[in-house]
Amino acid sequence: MNLRIKTLKRVSYVLVLGFLVISCASREEVVYMQNAKKFETVVNTDTFEPKLKVDDILSIHISASDPESVKPFNLIKGITNTGNPQELDYLIDKEGNIDFPVLGKVQLVGLTTEQAKEKISGILQKDYLKDPIVNIRIKNFRVTVLGEVNKPGTYTIDSERITIFEALGLAGDLRIKGRRDNVLVIRDFNGTKTYTRVDLTSKALINSPVYYLTQNDVVYIEPNKSAITSASLDNRATIIVSILSVLITSAVVIITRK
Structure with missing residues (x-):
């Protein structure tokens, strides 16, 4: 018995x-950058800058030595709770243009923010202002992280440069059952979607075109076996x-x- x-x-x-x-x-399934050698130095020469896309929302402010001369270019849409003027934002339309005060249609799609500044500054300096200063910021710079992470969601980014690791950090990192060697990044540029898979366990990731994310990228972590x-x-x-x-x-x- x-x-x-x-x-x-x-x-x-x-x-x-x-x-x-x-x-x-196993260790091979969960450790990041596992083929990086001890004390190895890798210099990142990537000068990545995001390109402006259709449906981007831009904050554009013009300044110059004569404050009165720039008023027609800095339209106000209202007053904030603190009493400060709230300037108008600009949407890049389906043709890749913004409709800017006085200047009319200005095509910005496909340019970096620095290139867009130079373009608007050149137009202003040619016909309207002396030595204008143009500031542009992408206001809808967001990335979405889905799947096997601790805090899936959409995150607004204050800067215009974020790595895939930083995005995963915002999402609380991968769960133990998230697959690290086959991470999918979905990128949309003016209606054309690209799908890129990367391996977080390899240091070769830093040379990937999706190591730096662009606005509205989606990062998906699939479950492991x-x-x-x-x-x-x-x-x-x-x-x-x-x-x-x-x-x-x-x-x-x-x-x-x-």
Whole structure:
């Protein structure tokens, strides 16, 4: 009788151990940049700057030595709660233009913010202002991180330069069951979508065109094999545990009666 009870216990232990093994992940699956050598120095010469896209919202402010001369170019849409004037924002339309005061249509799509500044400054200096200063900021610079991360969501970026690691940091990093070697970045440029997969476990990532994210990029972390297996087992786990519990209880009762 004692032998049979011990056998039943061993079977239970094996089942539990099996579930634990399935959920385990190896070092190669979870460690970032694992092929970087000790004290290795890599100089990043990338001068990445995001390009302006259709539907970007821009804040544009013009200044010059004569404050009165720039007023026609800095339209006000209202007053903030603190009493400060709130300047008009500009949307890049489907043709790639903004409709700017006095100047009319100005095509900016595909330019960096620095190039856009130079273009508007050149037009102003040619016909309207002496030594104008143009400031441009992308107001809808957001990235979305989805999938196996701790805080999936859409994040607004104050600057115009963010790496994929920084975006994952905003999302609370990957969960242990997130796949690190096949991260998908979805990028949209004027209606054309590109899909790029990168490996976070390799230092070659820093040379990828998606190491620096652009506005409205989507980063998707897919589940690893362990997560997929666990998900498929979850639907049956309750039933299996219940059946095993009934069988073990029944077996113990039968053995005890004997």
